[in-house]
Amino acid sequence: MTASGSTYTTNSNIPAQTAGTTVYYVIDATDDDSATTTSSEQSYTVIAPATTTIPYTEDFSAGWGQTYRYDIAGTKPWYIYNNDNASCNGYGSTLEEHWLVLPGINFNNYSNERMTFNTIATHGTIDANNYLKLLYSNNYPGLGDPTSSTWTEIAFANGGIGGGETSSGVLDLSGISGTNVYLAFKYYSTNSPTRWEIDDINIYLATPLITVNPTTLTGFTYQGTGPSTAQTFTVSGADLTADIVLTAPTNYEISLSENTGYTSSLTLTAAKLGVNETTIYVRLKAGLAIGTYNNEDITLSSSGATNKTVTCSGEVTTPPPPNVPTATAATSVTNTSFTANWNAVSGATGYYLDVYTKTTGGNASDLFISEYVEGSSNNKGIEIYNGTGASVDLSSYSLKQYNNGATIPTYTLGLSGTLANGSVYRIVNSNQTIFGTNYDLSTNSSVMGFNGNDAVAIFNGANLVDVVGPIGDASDWGKDVTLVRKEAASVPSAIYSASDWDSHAADTITNWGSHTFSGSTTVTYVSGYQNLNVGNVTSYNVDTGRAPGTTYYYVVRAYNAYGTSGNSNEQEVVTLDGPVPVELASFTATISAQNYITLTWVTQTETGMRGYYIYRGTDGDIAGAQNVSPLIPSLNSSQMQTYMFEDTEVYETGTYYYWLQTNDLDGAVNYHGPVSVFYNALGDNPTPEIPLATKLHAVYPNPFNPLVFIPFSLAKDNDVSFKIYNSRGQIVKHYELGNKAVGNYRITWDGTDYNGNTLSNGVYQIVMTAGSQAYQTKTTLLK
Numbered sequence: 059m060t061a062s063g064s065t066y067t068t069n070s071n072i073p074a075q076t077a078g079t080t081v082y083y084v085i086d087a088t089d090d091d092s093a094t095t096t097s098s099e100q101s102y103t104v105i106a107p108a109t110t111t112i113p114y115t116e117d118f119s120a121g122w123g124q125t126y127r128y129d130i131a132g133t134k135p136w137y138i139y140n141n142d143n144a145s146c147n148g149y150g151s152t153l154e155e156h157w158l159v160l161p162g163i164n165f166n167n168y169s170n171e172r173m174t175f176n177t178i179a180t181h182g183t184i185d186a187n188n189y190l191k192l193l194y195s196n197n198y199p200g201l202g203d204p205t206s207s208t209w210t211e212i213a214f215a216n217g218g219i220g221g222g223e224t225s226s227g228v229l230d231l232s233g234i235s236g237t238n239v240y241l242a243f244k245y246y247s248t249n250s251p252t253r254w255e256i257d258d259i260n261i262y263l264a265t266p267l268i269t270v271n272p273t274t275l276t277g278f279t280y281q282g283t284g285p286s287t288a289q290t291f292t293v294s295g296a297d298l299t300a301d302i303v304l305t306a307p308t309n310y311e312i313s314l315s316e317n318t319g320y321t322s323s324l325t326l327t328a329a330k331l332g333v334n335e336t337t338i339y340v341r342l343k344a345g346l347a348i349g350t351y352n353n354e355d356i357t358l359s360s361s362g363a364t365n366k367t368v369t370c371s372g373e374v375t376t377p378p379p380p381n382v383p384t385a386t387a388a389t390s391v392t393n394t395s396f397t398a399n400w401n402a403v404s405g406a407t408g409y410y411l412d413v414y415t416k417t418t419g420g421n422a423s424d425l426f427i428s429e430y431v432e433g434s435s436n437n438k439g440i441e442i443y444n445g446t447g448a449s450v451d452l453s454s455y456s457l458k459q460y461n462n463g464a465t466i467p468t469y470t471l472g473l474s475g476t477l478a479n480g481s482v483y484r485i486v487n488s489n490q491t492i493f494g495t496n497y498d499l500s501t502n503s504s505v506m507g508f509n510g511n512d513a514v515a516i517f518n519g520a521n522l523v524d525v526v527g528p529i530g531d532a533s534d535w536g537k538d539v540t541l542v543r544k545e546a547a548s549v550p551s552a553i554y555s556a557s558d559w560d561s562h563a564a565d566t567i568t569n570w571g572s573h574t575f576s577g578s579t580t581v582t583y584v585s586g587y588q589n590l591n592v593g594n595v596t597s598y599n600v601d602t603g604r605a606p607g608t609t610y611y612y613v614v615r616a617y618n619a620y621g622t623s624g625n626s627n628e629q630e631v632v633t634l635d636g637p638v639p640v641e642l643a644s645f646t647a648t649i650s651a652q653n654y655i656t657l658t659w660v661t662q663t664e665t666g667m668r669g670y671y672i673y674r675g676t677d678g679d680i681a682g683a684q685n686v687s688p689l690i691p692s693l694n695s696s697q698m699q700t701y702m703f704e705d706t707e708v709y710e711t712g713t714y715y716y717w718l719q720t721n722d723l724d725g726a727v728n729y730h731g732p733v734s735v736f737y738n739a740l741g742d743n744p745t746p747e748i749p750l751a752t753k754l755h756a757v758y759p760n761p762f763n764p765l766v767f768i769p770f771s772l773a774k775d776n777d778v779s780f781k782i783y784n785s786r787g788q789i790v791k792h793y794e795l796g797n798k799a800v801g802n803y804r805i806t807w808d809g810t811d812y813n814g815n816t817l818s819n820g821v822y823q824i825v826m827t828a829g830s831q832a833y834q835t836k837t838t839l840l841k
Contacts, residue, residue, distance in 0.1 A: 079104045107200020108161035109238065112168050114261040116160070118144050128204055130155035136245070139255055144243075146190075148251035149181065157204050159242040160259070165196075168263055170299060170362075171231035173241075175259040176223050177216050182252035184219065190254040191244045192229075196236030204242060212241075219252065228297075231261070264297030266363035267332075275340060278310075278351070278372025284344035288316050291340065291368050293326065293358060295333035300361035302326040302333055307354035309346060310370050313339045328360065342372045349374060378463060378532045379621030380406040382556075383614050388631035395601045396631050398612045403623070406616035408594045412625075413587035413612045416548070417580045421447035425455065425516055426524040426550035428482060428573035430541040433565040436489035438506050439497070440514060440526075443573040444477045445549070451476055455523075457485065459505040460513040463532025465621055467515070469504040482573055496571055510537025513554065524550035526559075528624030535624075538564040548579040555613070555625045584610070586787035586823060595830045601823070608633050643698065644751060645718050647735040655705040655735055659718055660698060662756060666723045667692035672703050673717040678732055680717055689721070711739045752776070754826045754833035761840035762809070764816075768824060769804040776829040782807065783823040790817060809839050 072081060081104065085097040108124040116123045118138055125144070129135045132154030139145035148154030165171065182188055191211055198207035212231075217224030241261075245254060270293050278286040295302050304324040306312045311320040316339050326333045342351060352371040359365045380403045390397040398411060422445035429441035440457060444450050452473040461468035475498075477483050486497040487506040508514055511534050513527030527536050540562040543549065547558035562568070584600070592598045600612070609632050613625040641662040650656045657672055670690040675683035687703050708714060717731040755769040768780070778798045782791040790811045807824075810816055819841055825834045 105201070107238075109200075110161040110163060112163060112171060112261055112263055114161070114163070114259075116259040117257060118142060124161040126159040126161075126201065128157045128159065128202070130157065130203070130205060132156065143178070143255040143257040145253060145255045146245035147181075147253035148188075148245070148247035149253065151251065152248060154245065154247045154251065156245045157242050158245070158256070159198075159200070159204065159240055160261075162200050162238040162240050163261070164237045165231070165234045165239045166237055169232060170264045170266075170297065171234070171261065172264040172297065173212075173226070173229040173231050173259075173261045175214075175226050176257045177214075177226065178223050178255040178257075179216055179219050179221065180253045180255075182219065182247070183250035184216070184252060185250075187246075187248040188250050188252055189246055190216075190252070190256075191246075192226075192241065193244060194231075194234055194239055194241045196234075196239045198240045198242075200238070200240060204240075204244075209242070209244075223257070228264075266298045266300075266360055267296045268298075268302060268358050268360055268363050268366045269294045269296070270358060270366045270368055273367065274369045274371075276371045278340075278342040278370060279375060280342065281375050281377040284342060284346060284374065285311075285320075286342035286372060288313075288339040288341040290337050292335050292337055293333070293366075294335040295326070295328060295360060295363070298328040298332045298360050298363065301328050302358055302360045304338065305357045305359075306340075307356065307370065309343055309351045310340055310354055310356065311343050312356060315339065340368070340370060342370075342374070346374045348376055377405075377620045379530050380404070380616035380618055380623045382528070382623045383409065383616045383626045385612065385614055385626040385629040388612070388629060389597075390599070391631060391634060393607075393634040395599060396610070396633065397597050397599050398614070398629070398631075399597045400614045400626060402596050403616040405618055406594065406623075407618040408616075409592055409596075410615045410617060410622065411587060411590045411592050411598055411600075411612060412614075413584040413590075413600050413610055414581045415584070415608065415610060417582070420577050420580065421445060422549050422575070424518065424523045424550045425450060425477070426543065427514070427516060427526045428543045428575075429569060430514065430526045430536065430559075431565075431567060431570070432508060432510055432536050432539055433492060434538070435491070436487045437492045437565055438487040438490065438508060439493060439567070439570065440485045440506070441570065441573065442477070442483040442485075442516065443543070443575060444479050444481055444483075445575045445577075447479055449476050449478050452483070454519055456517045457505050458515050458517055459508055460515070460527070460529050461504075461508075463511050463513075463530055465530040467517075468512075469507075471501065471503040471505040473499075480575075482571065484571065492565055492567055493570065496567075508536075510534040510539075512536075515552075516550070522552045525552060525554050528554045530621035531624060540564065540566040540569075542569045543573065545574045545576040546579060548581055549575075553615075553625055555628070557625075557628055585785060586783055587612075588787070590787065592832055593827055595827070595832050598832045599834050601834050601836060642718075642720075642730055643753075643755070645730050645733055647714075647716050647733045649735065649737065650704065653738075653741050655708055655714065655716075655737060657703045657705065657716055657718070657733075658700065659730075660700050661695075662698055663696050664692050664694045664699065665696075667694050668721040668723050670701065670721065671719040672705070673719060673729075674705065674708075675715045675717075675732070676712065678715055678734075680729060680732070683715070683717055685719075708737055709739055710737075712737060752828050752831065752833075754824070754835055757824065757835060757837045761838035763839065763841050764809050766807050766809070766837050766839075767804055768807060768826075769802070770826055770828075770833075771802045772798055772800050772828060775799050777827075778803075779827050780805065781825045781827075783825065784817070785820055785822075790822070 082101040084099050087095045127136045132151050134154050135156050136146045136158050146156050193209035193211050195207045195209045214226035275289045280286045306322045313319040350373045354370050355367040383403045384401045386399045388396040428443035431439035452475050455473045457471045458467035459469045484497040485499045486493045488500045488502045511532050513529045515525040516523045541559040611628050613628050616623045643660040643662050645659040648656050669692045671685050672687035673683040674686045693699050713736050715732040715734045717729050720728045752773040753771050757766050757768050778795040780793040781789050784790050821838050
């Protein structure tokens, strides 16, 4: 027993009692005179340490619940603040330490435990002498002084002084073990007390959760080899017990980076409580076949979590046909032939060539589209003109649209009524705002929903009559524009040519409602040269077989496996008047045994020739060359002739360039060359090889029966093939010679077709292809 003034304290070991038992006691006091005094009866009720299970919540709205409070120092214990929060405030005191203990939990019965609560800190300071801590102990008995037990701190988030109600964040308790573990809040303050409030305590078992956004990705697309442009979704994980594994479907691939690292599977490592929001890039794989790839799922999984999916849809579309080629000026123009030229188009595997003449005036052979309006919003109009010279019943006609570059019609609009000669038939979208009532047909037909990459055509029955726009071209060739047919255009035309149209700004309708037509231009194709497949070359020798001094036109179209382009620009070429004065077989320069430079040229034929001059220069520019020969007269022979000139006036070592000037009787002058040769003034000049020209030589005999010999020469190694066409442009014989070395060659044709059948009399065209160049000549089979 101890005494402090008139207060006495004693510790007595009272036998353990069942929880809920009320124990009564009195105290007897005896003084020095042995006088005894008995106190009044006192009592207490035995309580047991509180325990609970998970989930556990406490919001203090009904008091203290199962919590236990113990005061270590000070006079300001925990209290209920605002009828809602547990609060402790050491204001005005130098030392306060008070504990708020939660009921014990058997953590060994659970896994993946989590805890959250809210706090408010007001006044004072948060530091080593003034704080609120969350701790746990697995050796605290549940009652009495907690400082005699071992406690471990659990850090939590707070909003700081004046930060308002703040969540602790999700606290991971899964590392705690023990059959009777107590969690407690320790309030402590000394020199700068803070009022702490605690509310909404929640201890629960976490369920692993995967979150994705969005869950659907659409619109993946590409043409050609791919891959598609990447799209993204985000993934995050909470309360995970394992990594998140992402598995892409067969035709898609995923990455953590937009441009690299694509694969079929990714693993996102789970940190302490999950996976932070992560961006995933997705794209349609390269090299897929043309088709749709819809409703394919990326699967996201983690042990214990419900799998999530991101559904992907896309397509690989048919690539567009090649771009329109650019035709360039003709070369090697003679009285009966010329070489058509054009620029190569990327992706083209071959070209079609049209060669034709034109005559103007007269009526059109059928109806044609005279105006195309692709304006803002629904301002769409098609104008059809009748220039046939007679009224036309429209009941057999229709307007068809090739949607988004299609190669077959997508939508059809039937026409009706009668269209007088010289009149137009105007069709507009029913939602237009610019035409007013200036139309013959207002319709909501899908045909009138074109938007710049949809060719529109007139059909008469099943026959395509006229078209605006390149069929099969998905580019925006006609977007936001008004196109008006030129008055002298070649109409009607089943192949779109941009050169036949004048272009105006969007919503222009100045010409709408009438059309000026100067008469139809009639196109006559040179036999064998309509849609002629010339292969993958950029020039082609055209033997027109027509009179000299004739104006010809040519256009080319590029093609590949995905379609054919529209027409190139039109090139005009005029054949020479009269026969070609000279056909040169070769022109060479060599060093003679006397150390002179010898010029040699061989002609196939000569007509109307005066003779030749030789020009010499020290570079490849003829402007600085000088005439070094007298006139060398021509023999004007239809047989092969050889000419020579020896230049004996070269004295300095160096490379020299020579040109052969041909002079016609009518005064026309042409140059051939240059050829070059290295000259050593001291002699010892190497004997140069005589260069060959790649050429298809004149066949013989001509006419022939039954055999014709076809000689040719190659200036360099090349793949060589021959095709022989009849007068209708049909291939009757085909020779694939494979790769041939430099040299002179000859093949023989016996006048039979593929099957060995003897062909009929007539003119046959022989076309030799050497590499990317084509050469042609003609022969006559005459039995």
